[in-house]
Each structure stands twice: as C-alpha cells, then as structure tokens.
Amino acid sequence: MITVQQAEKLILENSCDYGNEIVLFDQALGRVLAEQIKADRDLPPFNRVTMDGIAVKYEAVANGIKNFKIKATQAAGDVPVEVDADDECIEIMTGAALPYSVDTVIRYEDIEIQNGTATLINNGISKGQNLHLKGSDKQQGEVILNPGQLITPQVISLGASVGETELRVKRIPRVVILSSGDELVEVSDVPSPYQIRRSNSYMLQAILSQHGITGAIRHIPDDEAIIKQQLGLCLQHYDVMLLSGGISMGKFDYIPQALKDLRVEQVFHKVQQRPGKPFWFGKHENGAVVFAFPGNPVASFMCTHRYFVPWLNASLGLQPRQPMYAILAHDFKFEPALEYYLQVKLHYNKEGQLMAMPLAGNGSGDFANLAETDAFLELPLDKTEFKKGEVYKTWPFNA
Amino acid sequence: MITVQQAEKLILENSCDYGNEIVLFDQALGRVLAEQIKADRDLPPFNRVTMDGIAVKYEAVANGIKNFKIKATQAAGDVPVEVDADDECIEIMTGAALPYSVDTVIRYEDIEIQNGTATLINNGISKGQNLHLKGSDKQQGEVILNPGQLITPQVISLGASVGETELRVKRIPRVVILSSGDELVEVSDVPSPYQIRRSNSYMLQAILSQHGITGAIRHIPDDEAIIKQQLGLCLQHYDVMLLSGGISMGKFDYIPQALKDLRVEQVFHKVQQRPGKPFWFGKHENGAVVFAFPGNPVASFMCTHRYFVPWLNASLGLQPRQPMYAILAHDFKFEPALEYYLQVKLHYNKEGQLMAMPLAGNGSGDFANLAETDAFLELPLDKTEFKKGEVYKTWPFNA
Numbered sequence: 009m010i011t012v013q014q015a016e017k018l019i020l021e022n023s024c025d026y027g028n029e030i031v032l033f034d035q036a037l038g039r040v041l042a043e044q045i046k047a048d049r050d051l052p053p054f055n056r057v058t059m060d061g062i063a064v065k066y067e068a069v070a071n072g073i074k075n076f077k078i079k080a081t082q083a084a085g086d087v088p089v090e091v092d093a094d095d096e097c098i099e100i101m102t103g104a105a106l107p108y109s110v111d112t113v114i115r116y117e118d119i120e121i122q123n124g125t126a127t128l129i130n131n132g133i134s135k136g137q138n139l140h141l142k143g144s145d146k147q148q149g150e151v152i153l154n155p156g157q158l159i160t161p162q163v164i165s166l167g168a169s170v171g172e173t174e175l176r177v178k179r180i181p182r183v184v185i186l187s188s189g190d191e192l193v194e195v196s197d198v199p200s201p202y203q204i205r206r207s208n209s210y211m212l213q214a215i216l217s218q219h220g221i222t223g224a225i226r227h228i229p230d231d232e233a234i235i236k237q238q239l240g241l242c243l244q245h246y247d248v249m250l251l252s253g254g255i256s257m258g259k260f261d262y263i264p265q266a267l268k269d270l271r272v273e274q275v276f277h278k279v280q281q282r283p284g285k286p287f288w289f290g291k292h293e294n295g296a297v298v299f300a301f302p303g304n305p306v307a308s309f310m311c312t313h314r315y316f317v318p319w320l321n322a323s324l325g326l327q328p329r330q331p332m333y334a335i336l337a338h339d340f341k342f343e344p345a346l347e348y349y350l351q352v353k354l355h356y357n358k359e360g361q362l363m364a365m366p367l368a369g370n371g372s373g374d375f376a377n378l379a380e381t382d383a384f385l386e387l388p389l390d391k392t393e394f395k396k397g398e399v400y401k402t403w404p405f406n407a
Numbered sequence: 408m409i410t411v412q413q414a415e416k417l418i419l420e421n422s423c424d425y426g427n428e429i430v431l432f433d434q435a436l437g438r439v440l441a442e443q444i445k446a447d448r449d450l451p452p453f454n455r456v457t458m459d460g461i462a463v464k465y466e467a468v469a470n471g472i473k474n475f476k477i478k479a480t481q482a483a484g485d486v487p488v489e490v491d492a493d494d495e496c497i498e499i500m501t502g503a504a505l506p507y508s509v510d511t512v513i514r515y516e517d518i519e520i521q522n523g524t525a526t527l528i529n530n531g532i533s534k535g536q537n538l539h540l541k542g543s544d545k546q547q548g549e550v551i552l553n554p555g556q557l558i559t560p561q562v563i564s565l566g567a568s569v570g571e572t573e574l575r576v577k578r579i580p581r582v583v584i585l586s587s588g589d590e591l592v593e594v595s596d597v598p599s600p601y602q603i604r605r606s607n608s609y610m611l612q613a614i615l616s617q618h619g620i621t622g623a624i625r626h627i628p629d630d631e632a633i634i635k636q637q638l639g640l641c642l643q644h645y646d647v648m649l650l651s652g653g654i655s656m657g658k659f660d661y662i663p664q665a666l667k668d669l670r671v672e673q674v675f676h677k678v679q680q681r682p683g684k685p686f687w688f689g690k691h692e693n694g695a696v697v698f699a700f701p702g703n704p705v706a707s708f709m710c711t712h713r714y715f716v717p718w719l720n721a722s723l724g725l726q727p728r729q730p731m732y733a734i735l736a737h738d739f740k741f742e743p744a745l746e747y748y749l750q751v752k753l754h755y756n757k758e759g760q761l762m763a764m765p766l767a768g769n770g771s772g773d774f775a776n777l778a779e780t781d782a783f784l785e786l787p788l789d790k791t792e793f794k795k796g797e798v799y800k801t802w803p804f805n806a
Contacts, residue, residue: 033594081658083629085602103652104590144773162777168606168609169603170604191485191502202486202487203484205568207563210563253502258459258483259480333758335758335759360762361761375564376551379561
C-alpha cells in the first residue's frame with residue numbers, strides 16, 4: 009500500500025492541460041489566467057492629483073508667495089491648463105492630470121479662497137506633494153500579470169485598467185460525479201429502514217462549484233452490465249470521473265473490474281490513510297482520469313480536498329498555494345499505521361498563531377461533524393501520540 | 408472625524424434584515440440558512456457495517472468457534488437476514504444494516520472462505536467492531552443545523568441526508584454599484600491622455616459575486632441634475648448603493664448634496680483611516696443604505712472588505728467570523744494619526760504562525776500592488792512605529 013505522499017505524487021504526475029479559452033473580463037472571476045498582460049500605458053498614465061485643492065510651482069511657495077490667482081479650474085478628465093506666472097495657480101480636483109507648468113498640489117484644508125485668489129494658511133508644503141507620479145506603479149510595456157495567476161477581483165480591475173475586455177484563461181475539465189450502491193435513494197425519496205439518501209454527490213458537486221466547475225451527477229445501480237455501460241459512456245464524454253463508493257472489497261463492488269475492462273489503467277489502489285484507505289486512481293488511454301473514492305462521506309470529502317483539488321490546480325497551471333500549518337490545541341492519539349486526517353476547528357489567537365481544536369467525530373461515516381469543522385490536520389503515519397502544541401500541515405476546506 | 412471602530416459600530420447598527428426565501432438544496436451553496444433543521448431519523452439510521460466481511464455473534468468467537476457457515480449474503484440496502492445458530496454468519500457489505508442476531512463484523516482480510524464456510528485466520532476480534540452504531544452521530548429529532556449557518560458543501564450534504572430538498576435561506580439585498588467622474592471611460596474605450604478606464608466598478612462587482620450577489624453597474628456623469636435623478640432611481644430599486652468616487656471636497660463632487668436632497672441621512676462622513684478617509688455612509692428613510700467610497704481603487708477595495716462585507720454578513724445573520732491575527736514580518740513606519748491598512752502577503756511558517764510581509768505599494772491609487780497581496784494589516788492610529796514580530800488584526804481578501 010502506498011503512502012499519502014506517493015499517492016499525491018502519482019496524481020500530480022497525471023495532471024492534464026485542457027487548453028485555453030477566451031472569456032469576457034467580467035466573467036473571469038475564479039479562472040486561471042493563461043496569458044501575460046502588459047501595461048498599455050504608464051500606470052498612472054499621467055501625474056495624478058491625489059487631493060482636491062490648487063496646483064502651484066513649488067519654487068513660488070519657497071520664494072514666499074502666499075497668494076495665488078486662480079487661473080482656471082480643472083476637473084478630473086479635463087485637458088490640463090498651464091499657468092503663466094509664479095503667482096498663478098490652477099484649482100484642481102482629485103484624479104486630474106497635473107499641468108506641466110506646476111509641480112505641487114496644496115489641498116483645500118491648507119488654503120482660503122476669496123475673490124478668485126487662494127491664500128496659503130498653513131506651512132509645511134513639500135515639493136511634489138499630493139501627486140501620484142506617472143509610471144510610478146507600472147511602466148508602459150511592463151508585465152503586470154502572468155499566466156498561472158488566479159483571477160481575483162483585483163486582477164479583473166487591473167486587467168480592465170489596461171483595456172483587457174477579454175481574457176485568455178485555462179479551460180476547465182468536464183467532470184462527472186458518479187454514485188453507486190442500491191442502498192442509496194434520491195434526496196426527495198423516503199428511504200427504507202436499510203437505505204440512506206444520496207447526499208455525497210451533491211456535496212462533491214458543491215465543492216466543484218467552489219472551484220468554478222459545473223459537475224454532472226449520475227447514479228448507477230449495482231448491476232455489472234449497467235455499470236460497465238455507464239462508465240463507458242462517461243469515459244467518452246468527460247475528462248474526469250469522480251466516483252463515490254463501489255471500490256472496496258465487497259462482493260457487489262463491480263466497479264474496479266468494469267474500469268479494467270474499459271481499459272482504465274489502475275495507477276494505484278489503497279493509500280495508507282484514514283479516512284479513505286480504499287481510494288482508487290486510474291487513467292484511461294484517451295486521457296480521462298478516474299478518482300474512485302470510498303463511499304463514506306468523510307472519506308469522499310477528504311480525498312476530494314486532498315487529491316482532486318491539487319490535481320485540478322496543477323492541471324490549470326495555477327501557481328501552487330503556500331501550505332498551511334496549525335498548532336494542535338489538544339493531545340490526540342491515533343494508533344493504526346495510517347496517515348490520519350483529523351477534523352479540526354481553526355482559530356487565530358492574539359499571538360498570530362493558528363490553533364487547531366480537534367473535533368474528531370465518529371469516523372468516516374460521521375458527516376454531521378464535518379459541518380462544524382474547518383480543516384483536516386494531516387497527522388503522520390509514523391506517530392501515534394500527537395501532543396498539544398505540536399504543528400502539523402493543515403488542509404482547510406471552508407476557506 | 409470618527410475612528411474606524413466607531414464607523415464599524417455605526418455601520419453594523421444599520422444592518423437590515425431582508426427576510427427569507429426558499430431555494431433548492433443544490434442551489435444553496437454560499438447562502439445563509441434561515442431555519443433550524445432536525446434529523447428526520449437517527450444518524451446513522453441503523454447499525455451500519457463499515458467493512459466488507461462477515462457478521463457473527465461475538466460470543467461465538469469468544470467461545471472458540473472458528474468456522475462459520477455463510478447463511479446468506481447481504482448487500483447495502485438489503486433487508487437484514489438473521490442467523491439461527493452460533494456457527495452461522497452473514498456475508499455482509501459495507502453500508503449494510505447489521506442483522507439483530509449478530510453484533511460483530513470480521514473483515515475479509517481476517518477470514519478465508521471455502522465451500523460456503525468462512526474460517527477465522529486472525530485473532531484479536533473485539534465485540535462490536537467495524538460498526539457505526541445507530542444514532543451515534545445524531546438522534547432522531549436532534550437539531551443538526553441552526554439559522555445563521557453558512558451553507559457549505561458539508562451543510563448541503565447533511566441537509567440532503569435528512570431529506571431537505573428545499574432550504575429556507577436569508578434573502579440577499581439588491582445592490583447597485585455606481586461610478587461617477589467624467590475622467591472615466593469604458594474598459595473597451597481608448598482613454599484620452601487625461602482619462603482612465605472604469606475598472607473599479609468591475610472590481611466591486613467581482614467582490615459582490617464572491618459573496619453571492621449579482622451587483623448591477625451604472626455610471627453617472629459629473630452633472631448635478633443627472634446625478635440626482637439617477638441616485639433617486641437607484642434609491643427606489645436597490646437596497647444598497649455602493650458609490651465609488653465623487654465624495655471628496657472637489658468642486659465637482661455633487662454627490663453628497665444630491666444624497667442630502669434625496670433625504671439620505673448622513674450617518675458619518677470621513678474616517679480616521681488611510682486609505683479611504685473620505686468614506687461617507689448614510690441611510691434613506693425607506694431603509695436603503697449608501698456606502699460612498701473614495702474613487703481611489705485601493706480605498707474602494709479596502710472599504711468594501713472592511714465595512715461592506717461585515718455589514719452584509721450582519722444583515723444576513725451570519726454567525727460572525729473569528730478575527731484573524733498575523734505577525735508583521737518587517738518593521739514599518741506610518742506617521743499620520745490615521746488607522747493604516749497595510750497591504751501584506753501572508754504565509755504560514757512551520758511553527759503555525761501567520762506571517763505578514765508588507766508590500767505597501769504606492770498608496771491608494773496603486774492597485775497593481777493589490778493583485779500581489781492577500782490581506783490588509785490593521786495598524787492602529789495611535790502608533791507610528793510598527794515592529795517586526797508585533798501582531799495585528801488582519802483582513803484577508805483572497806480567502
């Protein structure tokens with residue numbers, strides 16, 4: 009049986025590039041940029057006034073001039089107006105382009121205006137004050153965004169400021185979520201005393217949605233022929249299959265055989281972890297990848313965050329996220345030689361430390377507990393005693 | 408001028424309840440639950456088998472019986488089959504309901520099956536092993552979800568498991584984003600040398616989208632009559648107006664007067680903070696609230712995260728988020744008596760500490776810098792020297 013780290017490596021080696029597509033800039037939130045974007049002009053594009061007031065020559069102030077005739081008023085967007093003499097000024101608004109004949113802005117709070125003349129009432133004027141200089145953020149032609157950048161609101165704004173109305177982004181794989189097992193009924197159905205409702209698929213669909221993917225949902229019965237036919241169809245129409253259930257050693261778990269018959273090559277089966285030990289991963293000759301998770305809700309949930317999401321990010325070429333580390337707030341014991349994913353509730357203390365409070369729940373079938381937790385703490389398989397104050401890698405799922 | 412803390416308090420006092428609505432459970436991601444949900448039956452609903460293998464009476468094993476005749480095979484979802492004798496067993500699958508006549512499950516790995524008889528090959532069987540007991544997670548009638556809960560994938564799954572196909576959620580306010588200023592042109596236009604593209608509105612729209620809100624966008628020119636007419640229309644059709652620009656002391660900033668004429672009561676104007684000092688907040692007699700942010704991109708961005716998002720969460724009755732604290736990774740100096748929002752890049756070190764690396768940029772007009780940062784560090788106004796290793800409250804914006 010392979011370790012979590014080996015499983016992760018094999019999965020990342022099987023990441024795929026699904027190519028690029030063009031989207032409108034205001035529809036690009038959450039996508040991954042697939043092009044380099046350069047400034048089409050300097051940022052700011054002119055010496056930008058940052059306070060409302062008057063624009064003067066600093067030399068005039070230094071020479072003791074206190075009264076300035078207002079030659080013109082210039083709003084943001086207006087063509088700049090030049091002064092002709094040292095004792096002239098331009099009344100000027102935030103966002104306006106500074107005229108070439110002046111170099112300093114004095115805000116309204118530091119002047120009095122009467123009969124078209126502004127009089128300085130405060131000292132301490134410095135040369136070049138209240139200006140945001142042309143090109144001081146970025147120069148024309150400078151790269152401002154790179155491929156692999158997650159498109160956040162700030163990125164949309166930055167792209168918009170240089171006129172990028174369309175963005176080239178990574179194409180998202182087509183994903184189908186497959187549940188199996190005759191014990192599962194629809195959410196709207198009333199289960200018999202021995203059945204349960206099919207909730208896993210909707211949980212996985214919601215996680216996909218958090219990552220910008222509209223996942224299709226299918227349910228297949230425990231029937232060998234139907235399983236094979238349905239899996240075969242999905243392999244033709246989807247890039248990724250997420251299976252939940254049907255891969256353990258049970259007599260009615262026909263899925264591993266069906267995948268084999270359909271020429272999905274097993275990359276690995278079983279990982280030294282809890283929950284999620286029976287996790288199966290494979291790849292079809294056409295490139296489709298198959299993540300077959302155990303049917304237990306916590307196992308499916310953990311494996312999706314621990315394996316599918318990093319695979320997705322690698323496939324999209326997203327710059328890797330920094331790992332998160334948290335401090336265990338209570339002692340915890342786990343004896344089996346498996347990497348244990350402990351459910352925790354996170355909080356920051358006033359020392360800037362991330363504290364992880366264990367809420368272990370009742371194991372991999374207990375998904376009521378998941379709704380109250382924030383993250384999994386990754387507890388290494390070669391330890392059994394985990395002490396308060398020790399630090400472990402953390403996989404947040406409500407971020 | 409009021410402090411950040413006073414501004415926050417006044418804004419939260421003006422949060423509004425927009426009522427409830429019903430949505431389909433699989434469309435509820437990111438919404439806030441507005442009802443209590445109880446378990447319709449025990450979770451799990453039966454003594455659930457957690458390993459594939461055989462179900463036996465523990466007493467039989469304790470009495471030395473090693474060979475068990477397989478009376479029947481029971482899949483998940485099947486009606487349980489009872490044994491008649493101590494040396495009988497049921498071959499049973501993960502997810503099946505345990506028959507009453509047995510109490511312990513032995514996994515395939517610990518037995519050998521030949522000619523319809525299972526033989527124990529390992530010792531160390533414990534009574535009741537490999538079972539997830541009826542009602543051990545939640546009891547029938549027990550509250551499993553409360554109002555104010557953010558609807559995560561786990562919550563969707565938990566609701567689905569108890570048959571909640573529709574969820575009562577908080578209604579989302581209708582929000583319009585208004586930009587103003589004749590210096591602003593459309594993103595698709597080529598600006599004159601003194602104009603810039605209108606990127607702020609799209610940034611705010613994207614932040615709203617991260618919070619499940621489809622924000623409308625309007626632009627109004629610097630014309631007193633049009634401003635008043637447009638603001639008046641918006642007050643009729645929206646619950647919230649987010650204005651970007653037009654509220655400083657400039658000669659062409661007609662907006663404060665127009666809002667006054669339209670009977671939007673000013674709650675405050677100006678906050679002791681940088682960026683965003685000219686921030687104006689008010690409320691109309693019909694209940695509509697107006698957040699008027701300065702037009703500088705960083706100021707608009709910061710104020711949206713620092714004021715609008717907490718207001719929104721309070722209005723939706725969302726359980727408040729724990730504050731985040733981070734450790735300043737470099738010395739930083741800021742002299743004005745203003746609360747300073749320092750742009751930082753966050754990372755966790757291997758001691759579980761959240762480190763904040765300052766990337767101050769060029770001030771409130773420099774939004775190129777924002778794309779590279781993660782959060783604002785809130786630096787108190789009564790200090791000027793901020794030392795490496797000190798801890799400050801942190802407002803993440805890429806989480």
